[in-house]
Amino acid sequence: MPNPSGSVRGALRTWRTRTRPESPSLWRRAAAVLTTLALAGGLSVVAMAAPASAHTGDLKATAVCNTTTGMYDVTYTLELTQVDKNLTGSTKWRVGGSSFDGTPKSDAGMNKGPIPSQGNATLVLGTESISGTSTTGPWVYAYTTWNDKYSKGSDGRVEKLKGDCRTSNTPKLTVCHWDNGTKAYQRLELPVSSIRSGHDDHSKDIIPSYTYKTYAWWDVWETSPIINTVPAQGDQTLLQYADCVKPPTKIDVPAAPAFSDKCGPGNTVFTEPADTTELDWTTTRANGKITVSVKPQAGFAFKNGEPSITFPAYVVNDAPCPPTKIVVPAAPAFSDECGPGNTVFTEPADTTELDWTTTRANGKITVSVKPQAGFAFESGAPSITFPAFVINDTPCPIDVPAKPAFKDECGPDNTEFTEPVDTTELDWTTTRADGKITVSVKPQAGFAFKTGEASITFDPFVINDADCPPEETAAPGEPAFDDSCGPDNTVFTDPIDTDKLDWTVTRTAESITATVAPQKGLKFPAGATTSWTFKIVDTDCIPLAAAPTPTEKCGVDLDAIELPDEVEHVSWKIVGDPRSGNATAIATTDDGHFFADGTTSKSFEFTFDDEECIEPTLEGSFATGKCIADAPWIFYDVKLVDPDEQATSKKVSLVLSDGTNTETLELGELKDGVLKGQRLWPGASVAADGVTPTGWPGWEQKVDGTWQETTGNFAWTRSVTKATLVVNPEMTVDLSYPPATPNCANGPTIVPTGGGDGTTTAGGGIGLAETGFAGTGIAIVAGLIVLAGAAFLVIARVRRKNRA
Numbered sequence: 001m002p003n004p005s006g007s008v009r010g011a012l013r014t015w016r017t018r019t020r021p022e023s024p025s026l027w028r029r030a031a032a033v034l035t036t037l038a039l040a041g042g043l044s045v046v047a048m049a050a051p052a053s054a055h056t057g058d059l060k061a062t063a064v065c066n067t068t069t070g071m072y073d074v075t076y077t078l079e080l081t082q083v084d085k086n087l088t089g090s091t092k093w094r095v096g097g098s099s100f101d102g103t104p105k106s107d108a109g110m111n112k113g114p115i116p117s118q119g120n121a122t123l124v125l126g127t128e129s130i131s132g133t134s135t136t137g138p139w140v141y142a143y144t145t146w147n148d149k150y151s152k153g154s155d156g157r158v159e160k161l162k163g164d165c166r167t168s169n170t171p172k173l174t175v176c177h178w179d180n181g182t183k184a185y186q187r188l189e190l191p192v193s194s195i196r197s198g199h200d201d202h203s204k205d206i207i208p209s210y211t212y213k214t215y216a217w218w219d220v221w222e223t224s225p226i227i228n229t230v231p232a233q234g235d236q237t238l239l240q241y242a243d244c245v246k247p248p249t250k251i252d253v254p255a256a257p258a259f260s261d262k263c264g265p266g267n268t269v270f271t272e273p274a275d276t277t278e279l280d281w282t283t284t285r286a287n288g289k290i291t292v293s294v295k296p297q298a299g300f301a302f303k304n305g306e307p308s309i310t311f312p313a314y315v316v317n318d319a320p321c322p323p324t325k326i327v328v329p330a331a332p333a334f335s336d337e338c339g340p341g342n343t344v345f346t347e348p349a350d351t352t353e354l355d356w357t358t359t360r361a362n363g364k365i366t367v368s369v370k371p372q373a374g375f376a377f378e379s380g381a382p383s384i385t386f387p388a389f390v391i392n393d394t395p396c397p398i399d400v401p402a403k404p405a406f407k408d409e410c411g412p413d414n415t416e417f418t419e420p421v422d423t424t425e426l427d428w429t430t431t432r433a434d435g436k437i438t439v440s441v442k443p444q445a446g447f448a449f450k451t452g453e454a455s456i457t458f459d460p461f462v463i464n465d466a467d468c469p470p471e472e473t474a475a476p477g478e479p480a481f482d483d484s485c486g487p488d489n490t491v492f493t494d495p496i497d498t499d500k501l502d503w504t505v506t507r508t509a510e511s512i513t514a515t516v517a518p519q520k521g522l523k524f525p526a527g528a529t530t531s532w533t534f535k536i537v538d539t540d541c542i543p544l545a546a547a548p549t550p551t552e553k554c555g556v557d558l559d560a561i562e563l564p565d566e567v568e569h570v571s572w573k574i575v576g577d578p579r580s581g582n583a584t585a586i587a588t589t590d591d592g593h594f595f596a597d598g599t600t601s602k603s604f605e606f607t608f609d610d611e612e613c614i615e616p617t618l619e620g621s622f623a624t625g626k627c628i629a630d631a632p633w634i635f636y637d638v639k640l641v642d643p644d645e646q647a648t649s650k651k652v653s654l655v656l657s658d659g660t661n662t663e664t665l666e667l668g669e670l671k672d673g674v675l676k677g678q679r680l681w682p683g684a685s686v687a688a689d690g691v692t693p694t695g696w697p698g699w700e701q702k703v704d705g706t707w708q709e710t711t712g713n714f715a716w717t718r719s720v721t722k723a724t725l726v727v728n729p730e731m732t733v734d735l736s737y738p739p740a741t742p743n744c745a746n747g748p749t750i751v752p753t754g755g756g757d758g759t760t761t762a763g764g765g766i767g768l769a770e771t772g773f774a775g776t777g778i779a780i781v782a783g784l785i786v787l788a789g790a791a792f793l794v795i796a797r798v799r800r801k802n803r804a
Contacts, residue, residue: 132165185244206234475528683714
């Protein structure tokens with residue numbers, strides 16, 4: 001296994017579970033030599049995890065190279081901090097993709113978990129494996145909810161991996177082996193081979209998930225490994241502890257429960273403590289005492305080492321209490337002035353300290369009080385009787401009231417008089433007869449006039465309804481009227497009569513006449529206008545079908561005003577020049593004709609700017625070479641940015657040139673300013689399925705089926721590094737022949753169709769047989785090939801010698 005610094009001792013051997021006997025292989029020996037050379041140079045196989053962003057806690061991703069599978073095992077942990085120790089939480093999580101989805105706001109889509117927690121805790125979410133060539137892992141999201149309804153999301157991923165994880169010949173895993181003899185776990189470091197040979201059959205053993213390789217019986221060259229994944233077995237959280245036993249969590253000894261009990265029964269104050277996830281409480285009651293003990297729950301231990309705590313017993317005190325001394329209360333409030341039914345007295349109510357008694361007899365109220373049980377007056381008296389309260393019901397003397405107000409001038413219905421209303425002291429009577437109002441008053445029961453009179457009758461009020469001389473009032477203004485050309489558009493509302501004005505309206509087909517007169521008793525000033533006649537106009541209006549519209553382009557040459565279609569009896573003219581920045585379009589009616597609003601002219605003023613035109617660009621466009629299924633393709637994405645529509649063409653072409661040769665590829669036409677697609681590299685071809693390659697630039701196939709390099713078939717395009725996208729405008733883009741796979745880069749690999757010893761190669765080119773690097777041969781990392789190029793040439797030479 002690699003040491004903590006990332007270095008590796010010796011050469012790596014790949015441990016595999018095989019499905020057939022091993023056979024010697026020159027390539028495997030070569031791979032071992034190359035691997036030794038590469039690893040001796042200090043290849044790193046362990047990468048550190050980049051720090052994750054923290055929300056509810058610290059979500060960490062730690063990557064370790066699994067030399068059994070050649071993959072990174074990434075462990076995700078979530079450290080929850082600043083959480084109250086009594087709060088319980090539940091965490092769900094999921095593994096996302098390479099794009100960041102945003103910090104989760106709920107547990108929707110979380111397909112792993114839930115994982116419980118209490119207080120501050122570090123949760124092991126799980127382990128995932130990613131390719132050993134990866135430099136960045138997928139995003140991971142977690143969402144925790146606590147029992148106080150608070151919740152938060154977290155996110156993170158592993159980053160800055162070196163992508164150099166490879167297999168080793170001594171892979172080991174940490175397991176917990178159950179010993180039936182000792183009835184306990186043993187924590188062991190075992191090779192995967194040992195686990196595969198027996199431990200995976202032990203149902204009580206705790207084993208992490210692991211992977212191993214096998215090969216199909218026909219895969220003699222071991223070119224297509226089959227990765228087998230064995231799921232985790234048992235409680236994975238115990239793998240981190242010595243002897244696979246989680247140590248108890250240390251907790252403080254709790255304080256004794258609160259208790260109080262004064263003299264007297266039924267007043268004990270004590271709340272029996274309830275069990276928690278950390279504490280197991282026991283309460284016993286016997287012989288007038290309460291005894292409380294507490295011990296830790298399973299998985300917890302007191303910091304002082306005690307297995308349990310029993311607090312001193314609480315003594316229950318039910319002995320009677322001595323009487324409480326209290327002050328003799330004040331006499332209740334009492335008042336009663338002259339007159340019946342106005343006594344002010346509230347009978348006192350009993351309290352926990354005082355027992356009141358109230359009696360009423362012979363026009364008097366008598367009140368006495370004594371202490372309740374358990375109380376005693378400080379004076380020692382057993383009870384107190386207060387002096388009696390005397391009720392006073394004699395009539396109260398009052399003043400004779402003033403005569404009610406009255407006013408009545410000439411004219412009917414203008415009498416000002418408010419009939420007096422009875423009160424608690426006065427009884428009023430009002431009579432109306434013979435044009436007079438007579439008012440009398442006497443005291444209510446319990447009251448008497450100070451003058452001694454039993455009642456008072458005031459002189460009668462005389463009502464005056466004689467007509468008054470006319471009063472001058474202002475004449476009204478002219479009523480509102482509107483009627484422009486066109487039928488049925490007269491706007492006139494008949495005036496409404498008021499207490500001063502009396503209106504009369506008459507109508508004919510040609511006019512409306514409104515006349516006003518003063519109401520009875522009123523007159524208008526001399527010379528006031530009192531009649532108006534309005535003429536009704538029903539001639540047709542001239543419509544204005546549409547307004548002119550400005551045409552404004554970049555620059556000034558195309559600025560203009562577009563006039564609407566002609567309308568009978570309307571003429572248009574333009575004053576000014578749009579190219580100068582200002583112009584006005586004016587519509588005028590012929591004589592005797594009007595617009596709907598009664599006008600004969602309408603103006604429309606426009607302002608134009610001289611902003612320069614923006615030249616079109618292909619900014620953001622690109623073309624790139626890619627090798628798909630051993631065939632070279634050109635992928636392109638063309639975007640025309642032309643806000644002022646200056647481009648004169650939508651056709652797109654791609655021009656390749658090496659200075660001597662030129663090839664123009666017609667790509668198609670822009671649609672909505674965009675054209676995206678792919679096409680074969682010049683000189684390349686594929687079969688009818690659109691995938692299988694049948695030709696490459698710079699290569700030709702001979703009659704016997706072999707391939708040879710040629711200067712023709714667009715061989716020159718393999719050296720270009722740039723090309724030109726042509727629309728109008730043009731743009732130079734980086735474009736190189738794709739080197740992604742051996743066939744794209746070096747030409748075709750030929751498998752003989754029959755006979756011979758299987759050594760057919762591309763004529764005149766690099767010799768690539770069926771066991772070469774093309775296709776699915778033994779995959780050796782690109783870095784190893786660079787480090788061991790010389791060794792490869794030696795091996796290739798040996799191969800040709802063995803086959804000769």
